[in-house]
Amino acid sequence: MNFDTILSINKLVAGYGETEILHKISISVNKNEIVSIIGPNGAGKSTILKAILGTLNIKSGEIFLKKTKINGVKPSDVVKKGVGYVPQTDNVFVSLSVHENLEMGAWTIENNLNDKFEELYNLFPDLKDKKKQLAGQLSGGQRQMLAMAKALILDAKVLLLDEPTAGLSPKYRLEIFDTIQRINKSGLPILMVEQNAKQALQISHRGYVLVDGSNRYTGTGAELSSDPEVARMFLGSRG
Amino acid sequence: MWESFWFEFINFYFIPGLVLGCIYALGAIGITLTFGILRFANFAHGEIMMTSSYLTWEFVLVASSFGLILHPIIGAIPASICSIFLALIVDRFFYKPFRNSPTIMIVIASFGMMLIIRSLVQVIWGPNQITFVKGIAKPNQFIKDFTSNFDMMILIPNKHISILLGTIIIMLVFNYLLSSTKIGKGMRAVSDNPNLAEVSGINVENIVKATWVVGGFCAAAAGVFLALDTQFIESTMGFRMLLPMFAAAILGGIGRPFGAVAGGLIIGLAEELSAYPWLGNGPVISPGYKSGVAFSIMVLMLIFRPSGLFRGKVF
Amino acid sequence: MEIFLGYFLYAMSLLTVGGIYALLALGLNVQWGFAGLFNAGVAGFAAIGAYTYALLTTAESQFHFGGLELPLVVGDILAMIFAGIVATIIGLICIRLRADYLAIATIGIAEIIKLILKNETNITNGPRGINKIPRTWEHFTEERFYTNFPMNLFLNQKGWEAFFASIPKWWWQPFFAITIILIVIITYFFLEKLRVSPWGRMMTAIRENEKAAAAAGKNVTKRRIEAFILGAVIMGLAGAFLGQHLRLIEPTQTFDPSKMTFLVWVMLIAGGSGNNKGAILGAFLIWFVWSSSELVTNGVIEILATMFDSIDISILKNRAGFIRMLFIGLLLQLILQRYPKGILPEKRPAISGKY
Amino acid sequence: MSKIALEVQNLEKHYGGLQAVRGISFKVLEGQIFGLIGPNGAGKTTTFNMIAGSEIPTSGKIFLYSNDITGVPTHKLYDLGLLRTFQLSQEYKKMTVLENLMVAGSHQVGENIFNSWFSSKKVNLREKEILEKAFDSLEFLGLSKLKSDLAGNLSGGQKKLLEIGRTMMTDAKLVLLDEPGAGVNPTLMLKIIEMIRRLNTERGYTFCIIEHDMDLIADLCQKVVVLSEGQVLTEGPMSKVKNDERVIQAYFGGGVDT
Amino acid sequence: YSDVKIGNPMARTGPIPELVKPMSAAVDLAVEHVNDQGGLFSDGQKYIAVKVDSACDPVAAVDAVTKLVNVEVVTGIVGPVCSGATIAQAESVSIPAGVVTLSVSASSPAISEMENGTDLVFRTAASDAYQGIALAELAMSKGIKDIAVSYANDDYNAAIAAVFSKAFTSMGGKITGNEAHEPNKASYRSEVNTLGSGSNNLALFAYYGSSGITIMRNALETGAFENFIGADGMLAQEVIDQLGAENLGNVTFTTSASDSSTDAFKSWKKHADAANVPASDPFVPNSYDAAFLMALAIEKAGSADRSKISAALREVANGPGEKILPGEWKKAKEIIASGGSIDYVGAAGPQDFDENGDVAGLFSKNTVVDGKWKPVVIK
Numbered sequence A: 001m002n003f004d005t006i007l008s009i010n011k012l013v014a015g016y017g018e019t020e021i022l023h024k025i026s027i028s029v030n031k032n033e034i035v036s037i038i039g040p041n042g043a044g045k046s047t048i049l050k051a052i053l054g055t056l057n058i059k060s061g062e063i064f065l066k067k068t069k070i071n072g073v074k075p076s077d078v079v080k081k082g083v084g085y086v087p088q089t090d091n092v093f094v095s096l097s098v099h100e101n102l103e104m105g106a107w108t109i110e111n112n113l114n115d116k117f118e119e120l121y122n123l124f125p126d127l128k129d130k131k132k133q134l135a136g137q138l139s140g141g142q143r144q145m146l147a148m149a150k151a152l153i154l155d156a157k158v159l160l161l162d163e164p165t166a167g168l169s170p171k172y173r174l175e176i177f178d179t180i181q182r183i184n185k186s187g188l189p190i191l192m193v194e195q196n197a198k199q200a201l202q203i204s205h206r207g208y209v210l211v212d213g214s215n216r217y218t219g220t221g222a223e224l225s226s227d228p229e230v231a232r233m234f235l236g237s238r239g
Numbered sequence B: 001m002w003e004s005f006w007f008e009f010i011n012f013y014f015i016p017g018l019v020l021g022c023i024y025a026l027g028a029i030g031i032t033l034t035f036g037i038l039r040f041a042n043f044a045h046g047e048i049m050m051t052s053s054y055l056t057w058e059f060v061l062v063a064s065s066f067g068l069i070l071h072p073i074i075g076a077i078p079a080s081i082c083s084i085f086l087a088l089i090v091d092r093f094f095y096k097p098f099r100n101s102p103t104i105m106i107v108i109a110s111f112g113m114m115l116i117i118r119s120l121v122q123v124i125w126g127p128n129q130i131t132f133v134k135g136i137a138k139p140n141q142f143i144k145d146f147t148s149n150f151d152m153m154i155l156i157p158n159k160h161i162s163i164l165l166g167t168i169i170i171m172l173v174f175n176y177l178l179s180s181t182k183i184g185k186g187m188r189a190v191s192d193n194p195n196l197a198e199v200s201g202i203n204v205e206n207i208v209k210a211t212w213v214v215g216g217f218c219a220a221a222a223g224v225f226l227a228l229d230t231q232f233i234e235s236t237m238g239f240r241m242l243l244p245m246f247a248a249a250i251l252g253g254i255g256r257p258f259g260a261v262a263g264g265l266i267i268g269l270a271e272e273l274s275a276y277p278w279l280g281n282g283p284v285i286s287p288g289y290k291s292g293v294a295f296s297i298m299v300l301m302l303i304f305r306p307s308g309l310f311r312g313k314v315f
Numbered sequence C: 001m002e003i004f005l006g007y008f009l010y011a012m013s014l015l016t017v018g019g020i021y022a023l024l025a026l027g028l029n030v031q032w033g034f035a036g037l038f039n040a041g042v043a044g045f046a047a048i049g050a051y052t053y054a055l056l057t058t059a060e061s062q063f064h065f066g067g068l069e070l071p072l073v074v075g076d077i078l079a080m081i082f083a084g085i086v087a088t089i090i091g092l093i094c095i096r097l098r099a100d101y102l103a104i105a106t107i108g109i110a111e112i113i114k115l116i117l118k119n120e121t122n123i124t125n126g127p128r129g130i131n132k133i134p135r136t137w138e139h140f141t142e143e144r145f146y147t148n149f150p151m152n153l154f155l156n157q158k159g160w161e162a163f164f165a166s167i168p169k170w171w172w173q174p175f176f177a178i179t180i181i182l183i184v185i186i187t188y189f190f191l192e193k194l195r196v197s198p199w200g201r202m203m204t205a206i207r208e209n210e211k212a213a214a215a216a217g218k219n220v221t222k223r224r225i226e227a228f229i230l231g232a233v234i235m236g237l238a239g240a241f242l243g244q245h246l247r248l249i250e251p252t253q254t255f256d257p258s259k260m261t262f263l264v265w266v267m268l269i270a271g272g273s274g275n276n277k278g279a280i281l282g283a284f285l286i287w288f289v290w291s292s293s294e295l296v297t298n299g300v301i302e303i304l305a306t307m308f309d310s311i312d313i314s315i316l317k318n319r320a321g322f323i324r325m326l327f328i329g330l331l332l333q334l335i336l337q338r339y340p341k342g343i344l345p346e347k348r349p350a351i352s353g354k355y
Numbered sequence D: 001m002s003k004i005a006l007e008v009q010n011l012e013k014h015y016g017g018l019q020a021v022r023g024i025s026f027k028v029l030e031g032q033i034f035g036l037i038g039p040n041g042a043g044k045t046t047t048f049n050m051i052a053g054s055e056i057p058t059s060g061k062i063f064l065y066s067n068d069i070t071g072v073p074t075h076k077l078y079d080l081g082l083l084r085t086f087q088l089s090q091e092y093k094k095m096t097v098l099e100n101l102m103v104a105g106s107h108q109v110g111e112n113i114f115n116s117w118f119s120s121k122k123v124n125l126r127e128k129e130i131l132e133k134a135f136d137s138l139e140f141l142g143l144s145k146l147k148s149d150l151a152g153n154l155s156g157g158q159k160k161l162l163e164i165g166r167t168m169m170t171d172a173k174l175v176l177l178d179e180p181g182a183g184v185n186p187t188l189m190l191k192i193i194e195m196i197r198r199l200n201t202e203r204g205y206t207f208c209i210i211e212h213d214m215d216l217i218a219d220l221c222q223k224v225v226v227l228s229e230g231q232v233l234t235e236g237p238m239s240k241v242k243n244d245e246r247v248i249q250a251y252f253g254g255g256v257d258t
Numbered sequence E: 001y002s003d004v005k006i007g008n009p010m011a012r013t014g015p016i017p018e019l020v021k022p023m024s025a026a027v028d029l030a031v032e033h034v035n036d037q038g039g040l041f042s043d044g045q046k047y048i049a050v051k052v053d054s055a056c057d058p059v060a061a062v063d064a065v066t067k068l069v070n071v072e073v074v075t076g077i078v079g080p081v082c083s084g085a086t087i088a089q090a091e092s093v094s095i096p097a098g099v100v101t102l103s104v105s106a107s108s109p110a111i112s113e114m115e116n117g118t119d120l121v122f123r124t125a126a127s128d129a130y131q132g133i134a135l136a137e138l139a140m141s142k143g144i145k146d147i148a149v150s151y152a153n154d155d156y157n158a159a160i161a162a163v164f165s166k167a168f169t170s171m172g173g174k175i176t177g178n179e180a181h182e183p184n185k186a187s188y189r190s191e192v193n194t195l196g197s198g199s200n201n202l203a204l205f206a207y208y209g210s211s212g213i214t215i216m217r218n219a220l221e222t223g224a225f226e227n228f229i230g231a232d233g234m235l236a237q238e239v240i241d242q243l244g245a246e247n248l249g250n251v252t253f254t255t256s257a258s259d260s261s262t263d264a265f266k267s268w269k270k271h272a273d274a275a276n277v278p279a280s281d282p283f284v285p286n287s288y289d290a291a292f293l294m295a296l297a298i299e300k301a302g303s304a305d306r307s308k309i310s311a312a313l314r315e316v317a318n319g320p321g322e323k324i325l326p327g328e329w330k331k332a333k334e335i336i337a338s339g340g341s342i343d344y345v346g347a348a349g350p351q352d353f354d355e356n357g358d359v360a361g362l363f364s365k366n367t368v369v370d371g372k373w374k375p376v377v378i379k
């Protein structure tokens, strides 16, 4: 095992109930890396993230956070161990206000976080105006921002993002990718699932292409973007 | 004329209504919490009330066999701890397996628990009524004398004073707990979206336990206060209170403990005042329809303002 | 021989009551299983059916309204219609409430119905109830029936008396049971046809996501009320037959929600909600367990008594009723945990093969 | 000159103190593919909700083929040929994928209780047509394999596809698509664009699309309206809009790569 | 078969389990007497009461009696307790099956006019038509001129309240208020006060367990009433224990009971005391009488044949013949064996059935003396 590996998934087999969705998937995230997973709808990308969080039954294979094995650990404990996670859907508390949502993001931390909140509000000025509004009354994009902000409060060891830019306007999409890069520069490795695959690969150090629950291609972001096969099948390039 | 109206109204309708309302309110807090956080109508709640009053009686009895004469409120302390454990055990073995199932499963399970707990109590202590406190409670002489100096004689027995005070104290503690501790916030998060709460690092099971602790304690308090007021205990006393307590919880708004308190007081007052001779000599509506008062208020509330007075949840 | 006859008649009674509960469960299945309406007022609708039937078909009485002596079938039909009318009114008021709220509102309304039946003494004879409710088939042996049209076409009064004296007294019991079973079967076929039809699909869609269903052109409110009424009509019919079976109905205990409503819910959930076969199976199974458990608990207590001479069984005997409740409660928990989706879970109708 | 399919006049929506939409007017011509874009929270979805009858406007009017449809409930609009999809997918979780599509079919004679009891023939005939359509749609979306899976178990993107599939089930005149592309794989997205175009040209559907994917908008839309803070910022063909300084400021943030 | 079974459906669960418990014990006592003194018939067959729960509920009662009649093949039914359950099970099951029902406490007047010509329903308790009148006479004799009536809205209490009100008015009294109350509420203070504004006297018809004690307590706390009268449902030691004898000076309740001066009652009391059964509680002697009478009828009939019970029951109960007192099974058995005739005189009264299968009422008024209910026979 690479000494610098933060998160590694080893021949993971998992699924929902009887049905097996992931077939011997292996993925790793190293120190300071942004890693993207791309692939068609239903390939099992979100399932991988759920497996890491522990909301899923794992049939075989292993998941390591640094050197500790985390399969079979309760989700709330996985979060405590330092895994931040933004789900693809249902990712904010709709009946809580924006600010309370952020507080929930900071559940596992004890100390005073006012500075941190300020920082996030500066990052997402839209949210600042809506501090007291219920999250259920936000627009689709605003919700997505809130969900991101909520995960960023934690001083996580690794951050898992499930389609962080889905539904965001081009401007915010850029900003989110910027933010992701910025956070990453500050030392936080990130594993994200994206359908805006081109842009995602541009900022990723490495990428995985997943098809039908198996690894299909692996490479650096640049390699994958320039691979014509990948581009045609998964990036939506014409011709 | 006016004075005698006040005298009658306050002493014979308003204060009794208030006392009844306090008991409803305490019970409704537990209901509103489980309804809001675990998302189901807990039919076994009344049985926890009932069990705690039996336990209180048992503790007082055991103590007296050691020559110790306890006030029931003292006996209620160990009893409420037992009730909390009862609530936790029931949750662990009978509700937890349905945490991810449709609501109806757990509602039915709670109905089953209602039967189980009640028949257990009946098998252990028998179905007969048991005297909780003997005799007739006369009005507190001091308050009577004191207030009659102002031509506003108030008749209130000590048991009612302790119920009113007890409710206020519990309410204050509860307020602190919900608004100023993390647990209160966690409860709201879990109530909103348990899955998301879990992946936000909140230990959902602990929050659920906290909910049962609070709900169980309030139920115990309500049960003991009810027994203090009626001065006897019997195995269906909890179930008798259940529907008005549901009404109170809905009236106040689900998931809103203070709404439940307001709802409880309103239902209690409404029930008692429905028999007041507002027009002429007889009650306005036949006392045979008394329980209809609570239900009618509840149904009207559901229709015109389903979120309740305090804007609770509407699923 | 006599023993055999006894068991046969007990079996008929199990079928009768089981069938009545099966109808209630089928009605609830339309409301909950198909349309997702949490009706906790089952007993209220059964009461309306039973009282309608009773008031319309009984002979005149000084105690209550009615005495119209309508033909029994007309009584059954009007029981259904009246339950439907009440359901329409309740539906118009409450149908937009969600899940548990609807449940609590319907409990409240059923409770109010009960209070009305109890307090409007001039009409319903209040808590003392209505008795001498004529029972299908058995009623032919009553004078006021066999001396009237159409029975008098076949034989005169003497003739009928002689005829009834010549056949066993229990002759009507199997007929009554079979009639109820037939009604259950017919209801089943109608409901099953609905379930696999576009109507059933639409109802399920509304149950699952009303926002999307509205966008797909479904009039959510109207359809919900439709299902609510259909279910209530079936419950009203069940109520009419319950009244016939008991021959006396009174508002307090007969339609006690903590027994009837609860039992019907248990039947549906244990059998499998959304599945008509499940509803029927659940009803018969649970009623059989419920009814026979009394004999079983008595037996168990006897055995305990012979095993442990030292324990005082008189206490247990006096509390046998509660032990039975305890046992039923535990059994219920077991079924729920073992078969969370019911013994026959809901299955989506197979589509491609059918058309 | 083609007819006006949809016209919105001075539409406003207030939530308490918040003015989500403050006076929007635009027209959509029959046969047009029309884009509605703008920053997050601009009021796009709210506008859709009002058109589709799930929110009642605070003020203003909406016309569908010159009929005033302001405040008409959703299910009636369906009969008038107006169909919408949802930004956050709304599927029937416990029904199969196939059934999810079939529910959306039009002229369901079998939805009348008495028909389904007593006129099986008529019902079955119509069912067959609906079923065929559903199979075609599944084929097109690449969901055929999943036809008997429960829709609740689909992945986020698959649900989105199902959402689009529903619009293929009926003969709608006007279709409102709320972010059909969000979360959909880019390759599939090309297919969706193709489908929208085909429905538009072959069947004459009029489309009104909210989307943040500028490729899709630029590809498809003859005309776009840009909303910002509940008001129309500008409107016109994409080529004109994308160079508007204010739009770049508020929306693209200089990141337009088309 | 060496046993004879009878069915004993009683409301062991449901609204009044506390009233039923001693009644059930009285049935056991009668069964014990029969078996200890030689059993049934010449071969000493065992007399068995199969206990089931009728829950005061027509559904439960019909189901329970169906099992008794068909599966347990009982010879007769002793019970049920509540009128509704009794009527329902009789009309639905036992009359069609030709089985005799001998109810221990069903007091509804409707029972008298129920069967047509089958003579299958009897009871050892008087119809409340009688008790209501007796109570009205009592009130008059106490000099009460006006009274408020509060009754629990159930079949038993509503009926007796109606009879009482009618009788009291016809005797020239004034009913100042007549209200049903919903049982099982936590407080009745407002009802009590509203009624109390019209009169100082209260006629209370309720079961003590479901609303009676609470109403009494609420009334005593606020002093709304001075005098209380009422009927069976309130008569229990529990009432004194809970409210305290010192507060019950002006309380009189009637019950359909027994002249304690008769030999029959003394004999019963001796046995009851020995077995720790409360001899004077409501319907407890009636329960004993019913179970004992049923055994006598079976013995008289000479076999467990259901069809002979009705006639035999009339013979052993109405006489003429040698008087048999409670507990005298051996004596009765010997007389019957020798071909003689007997006349059972019961713990609760002479127990002679009229053409409707009803018995005449005998009532006592009960007041609190030394912390216990003291009965005095009035009629």
Ligand SMILES: Nc1ncnc2c1ncn2[C@@H]1O[C@H](COP(=O)(O)OP(=O)(O)OP(=O)(O)O)[C@@H](O)[C@H]1O
Pocket: A016, A019, A021, A039, A040, A041, A042, A043, A044, A045, A046, A047, A048, A088, A195, D152, D153, D154, D155, D156, D157, D158, D183
């Ligand atoms: N709760 C569930 N139960 C059963 N099957 C599920 C469940 N959730 C997802 N699936 C199935 O697992 C497969 C993978 O789903 P997953 O959500 O991981 O896809 P994805 O790669 O994230 O796709 P997308 O890009 O569309 O979000 C899909 O075929 C889906 O149908």
Ligand SMILES: Nc1ncnc2c1ncn2[C@@H]1O[C@H](COP(=O)(O)OP(=O)(O)OP(=O)(O)O)[C@@H](O)[C@H]1O
Pocket: A136, A137, A138, A139, A140, A141, A142, A167, D015, D018, D019, D020, D038, D039, D040, D041, D042, D043, D044, D045, D046, D047, D087
């Ligand atoms: N029910 C509501 N109550 C209060 N405010 C609401 C409600 N629904 C939406 N809003 C507010 O109205 C504004 C417009 O929301 P809308 O959903 O229309 O945005 P949108 O343009 O669709 O954005 P996005 O592209 O992010 O989906 C937002 O600021 C949102 O917070």
Ligand SMILES: [Mg+2]
Pocket: A045, A046, A047, A088, A162, D155, D156, D157
């Ligand atoms: Mg996904």
Ligand SMILES: [Mg+2]
Pocket: A139, A140, A141, D044, D045, D046, D087
């Ligand atoms: Mg939107």
